[in-house]
Amino acid sequence: MWIPLEIAQNLLMGVKPIATLAHRHHSTGVNADPVKAREVFELFGRFSPVRGKDILEIGPGHTLEVLAQARVEGAKSCTAIDIVDYRSPDQAGCGGVTFMRYDGRTLPLESSACDLIWSHTAFEHLRYPGQTVKECFRVLRPGGSLIALIDLGDHTFYGVEQPQPDKAFDCLRYPEWLWNLMRWNRSSYTNRLRKSKWIKLFKEAGFVVRHEESQESGPITDALPSLPYLHQFSLEDAVTHVMTVCLEKPL
Template identity: 60%
Template sequence: MSWPLAVLQNTLMGIKPVARLARGLHSTGLSGDAGLARQVLRFYSRFVPIEGQDILEIGPGQTLEVLEHAMAAGAKSCSAVDIEAYVSPDQAKRKQIAYRIYDGMILPFEAGCFDVVCSYTAFEHLRYPAVTLRECFRILRPGGRLVALIDLCDHSHYGRAEPDPLRVFDCLRYSERLWNLMRWNRSSYVNRLRKSEWLTLFNEVRFLLRNEESQVNEEIGRALPALSYLHKYSHDDAVTAVLTVCLEKPGK
């Protein structure tokens, strides 16, 4: 897609009636896939206990099944927060999940009220990642943990009929100003933070890094000498496609 067309589409998505229509047609999260939801809960369980915990999931989209499975596994309470109402209050209530909408910055919860905060492929969409991380730190109890899987790729790449494996980081080709003009109002927006930048933010917020796993895009690695737009990054930042972290709030 050419950048002028992307800018036009982004502008249209800033118009509320257009945004509401698009939201009704948009699939996000795990799209209610129960099998994937169980996999994600198993992923969270690698890093944190579920039974007896007060758990918050950030950015579940249309999929509350992960938290529904967590309740069945003995979680004390489960809450979800998102920037759009992808599910109805009645749907959340039936699943015994407290569902809240927030402004992408301040999480609507009291300090120290969760044992676990988790997120699966949502942190890359944060418009204000430093603010959200500080908020996660605030609402966790001492010793509480944040688990996140962060997809560092260009999400518009996934919508292509025939994805080009060498275009997975196309979002990095543009200046910050042009990228925001192209994507800020759209679900395909990603904040483009690289692995080292995320790790720096975690440290600045004073989280303890308990686990860190990285998945590298081997094809990008092989083609890296020809991808000049990636040369400003360290090799690690240029080839890392997925970052998984378990962070702990100190003090327990």
């Protein structure tokens, strides 16, 4: 990674017409693949049924099909919210899903408007994670759930043919000011929060953690002694790569 080039790319992506052009070429993960969308739907469905529920998805990217599936299975309403509109012209009225674009700060929804909030590999991209977690708490009804899968890895090397496994958390090498200067405007920006920090934010917002599961990175566990930038973290924070949580807003 050549830092001046990273900074230049980030500054360019701060120019709106350039960012709009670049968005057309982004991959957002599931990318509206129907098989993968079904898998994500089933993951969310493990924690809470959808029938009769008002559901919000944070950060769907190109994929409105997860919520469209929920509509088919009896959800009362489905809303997708993102900071970028990645919809293709075919998706404009996708399966009864309402799409909203916002600035990534205050969710444009009434308080207690939803029963369920879903998010798949979007929380790690939140520029204002503490605010968004509080906003999720606000827009959920008491007894409602937030289900999120969060990918804690460095997204720099995603899509690279032969990524180096011990670089999975390379983003943690950089001080925050430099990381933001290299990434803030780019889709590969990640907030780099570790597992314990997420759990703290969820609890501080008032959520009860009903379920939490994590996947650790084997290569990082093996390489840990030679990765000094990870030594500031607890072992769990240093090696957790993916976390899935089901949180409840108490009655």
